[in-house]
Amino acid sequence: DVRTTFKRMAMNDEETVALTAGGHTVGKCHGNGDASILGPKPEEADVEEQGFGWKNTQGKGHSEDTVSSGLEGAWSSKPDRWNHTYFHLLLNHEWESVKSPAGAWQWEPINMKEEDKPLDAHIPGVRRNPIMTDADMALKMDPEYRKISERFHNDPEYFGEVFARAWFKLTHRDLGPKSRYLGPDVPKEDLIWQDPLPTVDYTLSEVEIEDLKKKLLNSGLSQTELINTAWDSARTFRGSDYRGGANGARIRLAPQKDWVGNEPERLQKVLAKLEEIQQGLDKKVSIADLIVLGGSAAIEKAAENAGVKIKVPFSPGRGDATDEMTDAESFNDLEPIHDGFRNWVKKDYVVKPEELLLDRTQLMGLTAPEMTVLMGGMRVLGTNHGGAKHGVFTDKVGALTNDFFVNLTDMSYDWKPASDSHYNIVERKTGETKWTATRVDLVFGSNSILRSYAEVYAQDDNKEKFVKDFVKAWVKVMDADRFDVKK
Ligand code: HEM
Incomplete structure (x- = not known):
């Protein structure tokens, strides 16, 4: 789970170990009490709690009495400062699974000497067992993580450097390319995860x-x-x-x-x-x-x-x-494993193709009307993946007409399921199949909001509006990553 989660953030094993160990070098887990007496969670708590929730009526209700994750204890010997005891404790001690005061399973050292134990974060003079979570234990037990943990343990300077870089990546990854960074502290170095681009030195008249x-x-x-x-x-x-x-x-x-x-x-x-x-x-x-x-x-x-x-x-x-x-x-x-705009899914997924289309649309930063106009335009342009004919409701493929919307909303047709996610568009009068469609095509008729946009574009007097709106949405897609262009 740890590996998969960190991979989704484009973190490799070394970055994962550095981040988890570095993060857990400071701070502590909180579970010093009975979790069942906590008040309602934030969404269920009354307004006077101002969105905080989980009111704790035990002891002080905070500090040494805090209950959050339910695990209790610190990972390192001086949890209020950056030091290198995390790996020393993890690798040089045996750990056993025990229950925290809140009843959660956590790892604690077997027979640790009193003077090696971390000082309590709140009560002066009291020492407590350090703890490890399952995720921390993975840094010792997983063979690949272990190699990295040992290297970090033996070379604290290297660990510090890897942590600093991984921390910067973690907190800046979603800023996009370096050109979007502001202020005097932007590192000069180009980092590969910033997807660097060459400088462009030409213009075109x-x-x-x-x-x-x-x-x-x-x-x-x-x-x-x-x-x-x-x-x-x-x-x-x-x-x-x-x-x-x-x-x-x-x-x-x-x-x-x-x-x-x-x-x-x-x-x-x-x-x-x-x-x-x-x-x-x-x-x-x-x-x-x-x-x-x-x-x-x-x-x-x-x-x-x-x-x-x-x-x-x-x-x-x-x-x-x-x-x-x-x-x-x-x-x-x-990798796009689905693209409703090109009427394509790589394989069958639990999520319906029209829901996947919505997901892509929001990721691309498009609105529902923009999605509608692009979809209708791309169908008549014949852009379906593999040249498939579904949803190409026109006899003039390659002309940017509003035919997709005209025919989608035309009551002279009936819409008949042909297979799981395919449909035949049948002429009511003759019973002949005129076109075929997918769920992605037909959702623009079945969903009331999308249908309202489809009907606007189906109007005879909106042929030009359709083209103009299509071009606007198209350019938005083409320029989505042009942070240097005024929009
Ligand atoms: C493998 C993934 C991770 C897991 C499963 C994990 C789990 C936890 C848990 C259960 C707590 C206790 C929360 C509480 O009781 O209040 C905690 C606290 C903490 N974590 Fe993590 N963590 C992970 C990775 C990280 C990373 C990558 C960082 C930072 C780079 C980090 C920094 C911290 C800090 C500073 C605390 C202490 C907060 C405090 O003192 O209140 N953790 N973590």
């Missing part, structure tokens, strides 16, 4: 951008190939920790280039073409910019196919990261 768009559209790559590559490269963005996104073009690198969700064969074909275009230019333009610009150009063309002239705003300035700048292992966790 409007004329150059227009010229590049022509080149991309005439490259032989299809509209869908350009759009899908741009989408896949940008969709990894997570508002939760500002990782992922199109900047860096890490879609060219391991592990992203091999993700099934990115359709590796199509991706390689597009990347090879973009590199060819890049080499033929008089000016250095990053592949990251070319990927996004290819998507913009193809969307402008698709809008034109639907009779709407629109310019997709483009902000150049993305860089191409290298393998050395990429913490490949921690990128594994960004």
Whole structure:
């Protein structure tokens, strides 16, 4: 459990041991009393408790009488300062499982000399047994953790250095790239977990951008190939920790280039073409910019196919990261294993595909109307993973029309379950199946809120609004990780 939890925070074994041991060098656990007499928990407590809850009526109700986790005791001999006794106690003593005064199981040393015991945190002159939690014992019992614990025990300076770095990572990971840090204390060093990017030293004029768009559209790559590559490269963005996104073009690198969700064969074909275009230019333009610009150009063309002239705003300035700048292992966790926008799930999950779509949407920082317009647009652009036909409710694939919404809300059709998560859209008059759909498609008709957005876009007089809103949401996705661009 410890390993899995810390891996989710991109912490390796060494960082995990350092953090747990370093954290538990100071402070203590609290369980010196009967946990059952604590008052109601914060959500159940009355207003006068002001959200604190767990009122403790035992003794002082705090200090030596505190009950929180229910475990009781400190881990090190001087728990109010940074020292190196945690590993000494853990590795050089035998421990047994005993019950704390609150009745929780914890580990205490067998026959520890009185003078080795930590002083009580509150009562002067009193010594108490130190304690270990199951997680602390794992640092001794797990063979990999043990090797690390021994090294830290023998080299306190090294332990201090690893702890300091891991602490900085723990408390700064979700700030995203270093460009988002403020103040004079920002470390000069580039750290791999900050997903560093190269500095970009070029700009592009409007004329150059227009010229590049022509080149991309005439490259032989299809509209869908350009759009899908741009989408896949940008969709990894997570508002939760500002990782992922199109900047860096890490879609060219391991592990992203091999993700099934990115359709590796199509991706390689597009990347090879973009590199060819890049080499033929008089000016250095990053592949990251070319990927996004290819998507913009193809969307402008698709809008034109639907009779709407629109310019997709483009902000150049993305860089191409290298393998050395990429913490490949921690990128594994960004793998899209579902993408409702491309009507795809890697396999069947307990969570329904439409719920997975919501999860991706919130991670990307999109609102429900933005999700709706993007979904409807991407279906008619034919961007489904593997070219699947589900939800492509149009006879003019590749034109940015509002057909998805028009046909989804058209009462001349009936919606019939075909298998677990697939449906047939059947013409009521003839009984013929006109289209097929997934749950992700049909949720835009079945959920009352999503349906209200779908109906707005289905209106005859909103064809242009649909295109404009689609382009706005698309650019939001493409620029989600452009912290340097004013939004
Ligand atoms: C393996 C994962 C960990 C587990 C299972 C764990 C568990 C616990 C438990 C049960 C307590 C007692 C809470 C109480 O009774 O008030 C505690 C306290 C504490 N933990 Fe952890 N912990 C873990 C990792 C960490 C890390 C990574 C840090 C910091 C880098 C940390 C720092 C602390 C500190 C400073 C206290 C004492 C708080 C106080 O004095 O009130 N722990 N931990």
